Amino acid sequence: MASGRLVPDRHALPARRIGRFALACLYREVALAHKPGLVTPWSRGSHEDMDFSTFLRSLQSLRHYFPEIAACGCGRPDFGALRSLGIDAERHMLRATGGINTHRGAIFNLGLLCAAAGVAAAGRQRLEPASVCALVRESWGASMLAAPAGGHDEAGLSHGQKVAVRHGVGGARAEAAAGFPSAMAVGLPAYVSVLETTGDETRAETQALFALIASVDDTNLLWRGGAAGLAHAKRSAADFLARGGVLARDWRGRVDAIDADFRSRRLSPGGSADLLAVTLFLAGVGALG
C-alpha cells in the first residue's frame, strides 16, 4: 500500500459520512445511562478526574480526525500514515481534556475501522462488518503489532504495555490486529439479538456492554484492579447475563448495584466501553455504503 494523505475530492463525501458516524457511536456509548464504573451523563463512575463534559470536549476535539482518517483510508495508506494521524488526534484530545485520557483506545480502534471503511468505499466494495474488520487485520495487523505504543509515561510504557508484561494479555492492539474478534463474536451478536427481540436501543447497547465485559481482557480493569479485579468484573457481568441480562424485569436496578460495587473497587471497564462503540459502528456500517 502507498503512503500519503492526499485524497481525491470524490472520496470526501463518504469519508465525512463514515467519520461522523464513528463520532455518533462514541457519543451513544458515553450517553448510555446505566453502566458499571463508567462515566455517564449523570455519573463519574469510578473516575475522579473526568465526567460527561470531559468526554464532550474530547469528542469535539476529534470531530475532524475521524473523517480525516476515513479519507486517508480511501488512498490505501500504509500503517505509518494512519499512526501519525492517530498520534496527532491523541495530542488534540489531551489538550482538550487537560491531559486526561478519555478516548485513546477509541482513537485507535475506530480510527482503524474508519480507514478500512474508506478503503472499501474507494474500491466500491460493500461495507459490511466482517469485511471492514478483515481489511483492518489484513492491511495493518502485522504493522500495528510491530509499532511502538503512543501513550508513554516517564518509564516509556503505556498502562496497556505494563499490564501486558505483567499479565500476558494483548489489549487494544491484539484485538484490532485480529480484526476485532470480541466485537464481531460477542458485542455484535448480543446487540443484534436484543434489538431484534425488544426494538430497544438502550437495552441492546447495555446487553452488548455486559457481554463484552464478561469476555474481554480489558487492560483498564487489569491496570486498576489487577488479575483479581478483572476476574471479579468478568464474573459480575457473566452473572448479570445469566440472570436474564436486560430482559429481566429489574435490570436497571441490577446494573446500578454492579455500578456501586465497581465504584467501591475503583474498577472501570474502559476497553469494553470502547468496544461497545466499535460494536455500534459495525452494526451500522452497512448503511454507510
Ligand SMILES: CC(C)(COP(=O)(O)OP(=O)(O)OC[C@H]1O[C@@H](n2cnc3c(N)ncnc32)[C@H](O[C@H]2O[C@H](COP(=O)(O)OP(=O)(O)OP(=O)(O)O)[C@@H](O)[C@H]2O)[C@@H]1O)[C@@H](O)C(=O)NCCC(=O)NCCS
Ligand atoms: C496502540 C495504543 C492504543 C496503545 O495501546 P496500549 O496497549 O499500549 O495501551 P494504552 O495506551 O494503555 O491504551 C489502550 C486503550 O485501549 C482500550 N482497551 C483496553 N483493553 C482493550 C481491549 N482488550 N480491546 C480493545 N481496547 C482495549 C483502553 O481504552 C480505554 O481506556 C482509556 C483510559 O485508560 P488509562 O489512561 O489507562 O486509564 P485510567 O485507569 O483512567 O488511568 P489512571 O486514572 O489510573 O491514570 C480510555 O481512554 C478508554 O479509551 C486502553 O486504555 C496507542 O496508545 C497507540 O500506539 N497510539 C498511537 C496512535 C496509533 O498508532 N494509531 C494507529 C492508527 S489509528
Ligand SMILES: Nc1ncnc2[nH]cnc12
Ligand atoms: N464512558 C466511559 N467512562 C470511562 N472510561 C471510558 N472509556 C471509554 N468510554 C468510557
